[in-house]
Every structure is written in C-alpha cells, then in structure tokens.
Amino acid sequence: MKRLISSALMAVMVLSLAVATGSVEQKKETKPSLSVLVYITGVTAGSPPYTALAEGATKFAAEHETVSVKVYEAGFNQAQWEEQLTSLVATGEYDLVLGSNPSLPELCANVAKKFPKQKFVITDAYMPGNPQIRTYLYNQYEQSLFLGYLAGLVTTSDMPYANKALKIGFIAAQEYPLLNKHMVPGFLDGARMVNPNIEVDFRVIGNWFDANKAAELALSMINAGVDVFATISGGAAQGLFKVAKEQGAYIVFHNTNEYSSAPSLVVGCGSMEQEKLTMEILKDALDGTIAYGEATTVGVQQGYLRFISDDSAYTANLPQPIREKFDAFMQDIRSGKVAYTLPEL
Known part of the structure; x- marks a missing residue:
C-alpha cells in the first residue's frame, strides 16, 4: 500500500512539473474567420465607388489572416445579376455577400429566400426589416x-x-x-x-x-x-x-x-468614404456585431460624405x-x- 501511495504521489509530482514547464500542450484559441464575396454590379473600372468597395475589402483581408475576399464583377447586364448571385451563394463558400447598389437589396432578398443562412451587407442602399440584410445609405x-x-x-x-x-x-x-x-x-x-x-x-x-x-x-x-x-x-x-x-x-x-x-x-x-465604411463593416462582420435587419443613413456629420x-x-x-x-x-x-x-x- 505504501508503494502504491508513493507511486501515485510521484505521478502527481511529474504531471505538476510538466504543466509548470509547459510540456503539456495547451488548447489553442481559435480565431474567428470570415469569407467575403464582393459582388460588383457592373465593373470596377471607371466606377470609383466600386473600386473603393473592392479595395477596402482587399485591404481588410490583407490585414487579417483569417479573412478571405473574392471580388466578382457581374457586368452590365442586369437581367443576369440575380442568376449569377444565386449560383455564387449556392456554393456555400461565403459567410457574407458585400455589395453597393441601390437596386441590390431587392435582388438579395430574392436570393435570401432560397438560402436562409446567407448574410448580405449593401452600401448605397436602404432596406430595413430583412433579417438577412444590413444596409447603409449614403445621404x-x-x-x-x-x-x-x-x-x-x-x-x-x-x-x-x-x-x-x-x-x-x-x-x-x-x-x-x-x-x-x-x-x-x-x-x-x-x-x-x-x-x-x-x-x-x-x-x-x-x-x-x-x-x-x-x-x-x-x-x-x-x-x-x-x-x-x-x-x-x-x-x-x-x-x-x-x-x-x-x-x-x-x-x-x-x-x-x-x-x-x-x-x-x-x-x-x-x-463618398466607401473604403472607410467597407473596412468598418468587415470588422463588425468578423466580430459578429452586425445588426442585420437594420438600415442606416450616413452623411457629412457622420464622416462618410465630404467635399474635397x-x-x-x-x-x-x-x-x-x-x-x-x-x-x-x-x-x-x-x-x-x-x-x-x-x-x-
């Protein structure tokens, strides 16, 4: 019995020493990740708001190793936009679809019905009340x-x-x-x-x-x-x-x-401070603090519009x-x- 107690005490001492010296592997904290589809309704060339949207998202991804961004240019044929977006969302690759166009909320609402877990954030647009969509309207x-x-x-x-x-x-x-x-x-x-x-x-x-x-x-x-x-x-x-x-x-x-x-x-x-707003949106998305269903109007006093x-x-x-x-x-x-x-x- 004395030998058993002595062995048990020895095992406890060895384990304590291992923990103290860091020999036992600690559980690593997992960083949140975010996969973003930047959906451009048109092309970035010649469109400063779309360029700023894409650049802001790309810059944010470069600063956060767990964030990935795909920029997709949908072209000028509006009749194809919903079908294109549906196909992209159907892959299940993206946590968030980010766009900028006043006509996008209605299109995204149609896609959202088919994919109830998909989230959308749209700038330069206004649609309150949809639990999958967050919008920011520049004044x-x-x-x-x-x-x-x-x-x-x-x-x-x-x-x-x-x-x-x-x-x-x-x-x-x-x-x-x-x-x-x-x-x-x-x-x-x-x-x-x-x-x-x-x-x-x-x-x-x-x-x-x-x-x-x-x-x-x-x-x-x-x-x-x-x-x-x-x-x-x-x-x-x-x-x-x-x-x-x-x-x-x-x-x-x-x-x-x-x-x-x-x-x-x-x-x-x-x-229009599109790049600034884009990076703030993606930070909130990564932190999980976006209030979907809300719509906000931003202007000069809020720092998102200015005169050069x-x-x-x-x-x-x-x-x-x-x-x-x-x-x-x-x-x-x-x-x-x-x-x-x-x-x-």
Missing part, C-alpha cells in the same frame, strides 16, 4: 445639395464660361429611385438656395459606358444654355469631360476626386468670393445649420 440628397449650391454660385457668377441662362445640367447613366428622388432634386434644391430661378436640364444616357452618347447629350445641353454639369454615369462620364474641354463648361462631381479629369473646369468634387477642398485645383479653379461663400455653406452643413427634409425613397 446623396445632402451631397447633391452642396454640389448644387456650388453649381448655383458658378452659374450666377461672371466666370468665363458662365452664361445668363440660369440653367444647370445633370447627366445620368440610368434612372433609379435614389437618383430620381434624392440626387437630382437635391442638386436643384441646392442651386435654388443661390437663386430660386435656376432650372435643371436632366438627361439619361441609357447605360454606364457609352461616352459618345454622353458627349452628344452634353453638347446639346450646352447649346441649350447649360454651363455647369453634374453626372452619375460611370465610364460614360469621359464623354462629358471631353465636351466640357472642347466647348467650355464647368463640372461638379459626386463621390470622388476628378479635378484632374478636366483641369480648370471641374470646380468641385464630393467624396484640400486639392489645390479647388483653390485654383474658383474665385475667392465663390470659395468663401461655399466654404461657409459647407460649415453650416457640417454643423447641421442647413435645414432640409430628406425625401422618402
């Missing part, structure tokens, strides 16, 4: 409002290409609710804060790539008295830049820095009196002093 009315205000200052000025017609222009690739209900009205409302008699000439290309058609529309609009343009047209915007340089007209640009695309003629650019005034072209392209008026307006936007009602979608 494009607000961005259009401050770009419209700048367009109003320019069209009523004595700048070389400004005329007396009090007419600004908006060229779009296609019509969709966010464009029709937020962007075009916001652009006109901002301009009319300068002069209530300003009118907007709104034209539609029909696709996101036909620069020749955009050029034809721009030339027709200039002939009709337009002297300041905005555009949401992807790669087709190159046609507007070309005509503006040939004929003489000014441009304000949504979502990205395009001052260099038409030097001295692009007088103001807004910025720190480019030297902004100072070079606009007379100081216009810059002073516009900078004061932007300060009022940031502080919430500019009153407006966000239209329903």
Whole structure:
C-alpha cells in the first residue's frame, strides 16, 4: 500500500512539473474567420465607388489572416445579376455577400429566400426589416445639395464660361429611385438656395459606358444654355469631360476626386468614404456585431460624405468670393445649420 501511495504521489509530482514547464500542450484559441464575396454590379473600372468597395475589402483581408475576399464583377447586364448571385451563394463558400447598389437589396432578398443562412451587407442602399440584410445609405440628397449650391454660385457668377441662362445640367447613366428622388432634386434644391430661378436640364444616357452618347447629350445641353454639369454615369462620364474641354463648361462631381479629369473646369468634387465604411463593416462582420435587419443613413456629420477642398485645383479653379461663400455653406452643413427634409425613397 505504501508503494502504491508513493507511486501515485510521484505521478502527481511529474504531471505538476510538466504543466509548470509547459510540456503539456495547451488548447489553442481559435480565431474567428470570415469569407467575403464582393459582388460588383457592373465593373470596377471607371466606377470609383466600386473600386473603393473592392479595395477596402482587399485591404481588410490583407490585414487579417483569417479573412478571405473574392471580388466578382457581374457586368452590365442586369437581367443576369440575380442568376449569377444565386449560383455564387449556392456554393456555400461565403459567410457574407458585400455589395453597393441601390437596386441590390431587392435582388438579395430574392436570393435570401432560397438560402436562409446567407448574410448580405449593401452600401448605397436602404432596406430595413430583412433579417438577412444590413444596409447603409449614403445621404446623396445632402451631397447633391452642396454640389448644387456650388453649381448655383458658378452659374450666377461672371466666370468665363458662365452664361445668363440660369440653367444647370445633370447627366445620368440610368434612372433609379435614389437618383430620381434624392440626387437630382437635391442638386436643384441646392442651386435654388443661390437663386430660386435656376432650372435643371436632366438627361439619361441609357447605360454606364457609352461616352459618345454622353458627349452628344452634353453638347446639346450646352447649346441649350447649360454651363455647369453634374453626372452619375460611370465610364460614360469621359464623354462629358471631353465636351466640357472642347466647348467650355464647368463640372461638379459626386463621390470622388476628378479635378484632374478636366483641369480648370471641374470646380468641385464630393467624396463618398466607401473604403472607410467597407473596412468598418468587415470588422463588425468578423466580430459578429452586425445588426442585420437594420438600415442606416450616413452623411457629412457622420464622416462618410465630404467635399474635397484640400486639392489645390479647388483653390485654383474658383474665385475667392465663390470659395468663401461655399466654404461657409459647407460649415453650416457640417454643423447641421442647413435645414432640409430628406425625401422618402
């Protein structure tokens, strides 16, 4: 009996020593993983928001070894988007589908019915109430409002290409609710804060790539008295830049820095902080803290929209009196002093 007790005590001592010296393998803590499909409804080339979405996701994956990202460009045929997305989700490879397009929520809702465990996050879109979908809507009315205000200052000025017609222009690739209900009205409302008699000439290309058609529309609009343009047209915007340089007209640009695309003629650019939001979304997804079913609108005060005034072209392209008026307006936007009602979608 004494020998048995002695042996048992010896075994306990050996085990204690092994634990103390780290000889016994400890259970490793498993890091959370995340597989992401970045679904581009179109192509990244010529589309700054899609480029920023893809770059933000790729950058996040590079910083997190347990995160993988696949970027899929769906092309311009919208009739194929749902079928493509269904096939990709059916593989079961992706924890999260990440996209950016106002028309995506409805499409994703259809796919979600077939795959009840699949999660979707969509920026530049708004759909509350679906437990598989989280959306973030950039306040494009607000961005259009401050770009419209700048367009109003320019069209009523004595700048070389400004005329007396009090007419600004908006060229779009296609019509969709966010464009029709937020962007075009916001652009006109901002301009009319300068002069209530300003009118907007709104034209539609029909696709996101036909620069020749955009050029034809721009030339027709200039002939009709337009002297300041905005555009949401992807790669087709190159046609507007070309005509503006040939004929003489000014441009304000949504979502990205395009001052260099038409030097001295692009007088103001807004910025949509897509890369920043993308990386924040993926961090929340990795942490498991995304509130699916919710929809959030983000704008200037939240830090996701801004005006690019720190480019030297902004100072070079606009007379100081216009810059002073516009900078004061932007300060009022940031502080919430500019009153407006966000239209329903």
